[in-house]
Every structure is written in C-alpha cells, then in structure tokens.
Amino acid sequence: MKLLIVEDDVRIADVVRRTLSEAGYAVDVVHTAPAGVEAFEIETYDLVVLDLMLPGLPRGGMDVCARIRELNHDIPVLMLTALDSTRKRVEGLDAGADDYLVKPFHLVELVARVRALLRRAPRAHAPILTAQGVALDPATRTATRNGRVIVLTAKEFAVLEYLMSNAGHIVSASELIDHAWDSNYDGYSNVVQTYIRYVRQKLTVAGETDVIETRRGAGYVIAADR
Structure with a gap:
C-alpha cells in the first residue's frame, strides 16, 4: 500500500517516513500544502498523513483535506497537529479527516492508527x-x-x-x-x-x-x- 505524508517539519516527516516504510508501506513525502494537493492529484494513494499547519495555502492542511475530499470521499486521512484544542480537532474532522493525532506522539500509536484506518477503508474489504x-x-x-x-x-x-x-x-x-x-x-x-x-x-x-x-x-x- 502507498501512503502520502504532507508535513512541513523535515525532521518529523523523515521519522514518520522511516517508521511507516519499516512497517511495510511505500511512502511519498511532500512539505507544503500545494505540493500535497499536487501529489494527490497525480498519484494514487491508500492513505494520507496530513499536518494541519502547512505553508502555501490560507488554511494549510484544512485546504489540502478539503481538496482530497473533493477528489476522493473514501481515502483515509490522518491529521497531525501540535494544536491540542477541541476546536481544532473538530475543525479537522469537519474538513474531512478520519482521525486526529496530536504532536508529540508515539510512533507505535501512529502505525496502529494507520493500520486501523486502512482496515476500515473500502480497499480493506x-x-x-x-x-x-x-x-x-x-x-x-x-x-x-x-x-x-x-x-x-x-x-x-x-x-x-x-x-x-x-x-x-x-x-x-x-x-x-x-x-x-x-x-x-x-x-x-x-x-x-x-x-x-x-x-x-x-x-x-x-x-x-x-x-x-x-x-x-x-x-x-x-x-x-x-
């Protein structure tokens, strides 16, 4: 399965990429909101790991998530953010995210959430x-x-x-x-x-x-x- 990571923090993106690659997934990484939209429009992915605070678009990850949902209603989106507030979690979910993970997070939890989302996705059936x-x-x-x-x-x-x-x-x-x-x-x-x-x-x-x-x-x- 092929995953897309959209994360502007290069260090975090690299750690997440290596972790998910070791779990057996093919992983692409981009670092801006426009690059995330472009990658999704060009390639076919099974899941997107999406940071909330991204440069390049007015609402960052929210705008990326909204565009993903315009193109595909079913693909799982796991949103990452350093903002731990109920309002931001609700906004992310309302934008179309399927799950929410607050930084800093444990990598084993990240992998577990990815697996859970993929099991629930249409492809899993x-x-x-x-x-x-x-x-x-x-x-x-x-x-x-x-x-x-x-x-x-x-x-x-x-x-x-x-x-x-x-x-x-x-x-x-x-x-x-x-x-x-x-x-x-x-x-x-x-x-x-x-x-x-x-x-x-x-x-x-x-x-x-x-x-x-x-x-x-x-x-x-x-x-x-x-």
Missing part, C-alpha cells in the same frame, strides 16, 4: 485474489498456495499483491517499483528481480510449477485462472 492455486487476502495480509500458508514480508506481499491484481497482464519492473516502493526510490536497479526471486522461492515447493513468468524485456506475469 477487497475480495481475496486467486490465481494458479495462490490465494491472497489483502484485508488480513495472508497468502496460501494449494492450502499451504506462505509467510511473506511486507515488501514481498506488496509485490505479489500487485502481480495478482493484474493477473493475465504483464507488469513491468517500473510498475512494481511504483507500487511497492515510494516514487523517489533510487536504490539498486535489480531490486525487483531480487524480490521476484524471494517470492518464487516461497511460493514453490518440490513438484510445483512457478506461478510467476518472466517476459524478458517486458516484465512479469501471473496467468489468470480460466
């Missing part, structure tokens, strides 16, 4: 993905093959989920990076190949065929069930 004997449940983040439980890391799950969501279609390495890593990823170029190998090893035992097919020069594909 997505049907179980099935292809070639593999079943993937996005809500519980569990995977099986022919009834056998497959233990996947968060990144491996994200890679397999995107392939199965596009079963029958070739998925390029750049598409997988955009889905499972953040848009600023600049790591080593064969990261997708490496994670495809990890997933293949976990999905396949002796006597089973490989469900992920490599199309050289194009990408990867899992055949859809007929």
Whole structure:
C-alpha cells in the first residue's frame, strides 16, 4: 500500500517516513500544502498523513483535506497537529479527516492508527485474489498456495499483491517499483528481480510449477485462472 505524508517539519516527516516504510508501506513525502494537493492529484494513494499547519495555502492542511475530499470521499486521512484544542480537532474532522493525532506522539500509536484506518477503508474489504492455486487476502495480509500458508514480508506481499491484481497482464519492473516502493526510490536497479526471486522461492515447493513468468524485456506475469 502507498501512503502520502504532507508535513512541513523535515525532521518529523523523515521519522514518520522511516517508521511507516519499516512497517511495510511505500511512502511519498511532500512539505507544503500545494505540493500535497499536487501529489494527490497525480498519484494514487491508500492513505494520507496530513499536518494541519502547512505553508502555501490560507488554511494549510484544512485546504489540502478539503481538496482530497473533493477528489476522493473514501481515502483515509490522518491529521497531525501540535494544536491540542477541541476546536481544532473538530475543525479537522469537519474538513474531512478520519482521525486526529496530536504532536508529540508515539510512533507505535501512529502505525496502529494507520493500520486501523486502512482496515476500515473500502480497499480493506477487497475480495481475496486467486490465481494458479495462490490465494491472497489483502484485508488480513495472508497468502496460501494449494492450502499451504506462505509467510511473506511486507515488501514481498506488496509485490505479489500487485502481480495478482493484474493477473493475465504483464507488469513491468517500473510498475512494481511504483507500487511497492515510494516514487523517489533510487536504490539498486535489480531490486525487483531480487524480490521476484524471494517470492518464487516461497511460493514453490518440490513438484510445483512457478506461478510467476518472466517476459524478458517486458516484465512479469501471473496467468489468470480460466
């Protein structure tokens, strides 16, 4: 899942980004209200972590939240602020935020609130993905093959989920990076190949065929069930 952080304090933004990345999410970060609106208009996100006091627009995070709600009524928005007052919390919720977290906050609580919001989001009720004997449940983040439980890391799950969501279609390495890593990823170029190998090893035992097919020069594909 891909998250957007809109936070003008670079230090806080970096801590939140690293924390959520370690929890298995792909995370993009911007630091102003206009940049937050632009990012949301261009990219597809599953949740937004939004600071209230942002530069660039008259009402800061309130204006960003209002624009998000114009474009998408369902995406969860977790608002962050140093202002601990009932009036500000009410204003944030009225602007369209789903939850409110006052700074300073514990990072474990941040992650717990993100998980709770994602469970309640429409995406959390997505049907179980099935292809070639593999079943993937996005809500519980569990995977099986022919009834056998497959233990996947968060990144491996994200890679397999995107392939199965596009079963029958070739998925390029750049598409997988955009889905499972953040848009600023600049790591080593064969990261997708490496994670495809990890997933293949976990999905396949002796006597089973490989469900992920490599199309050289194009990408990867899992055949859809007929």
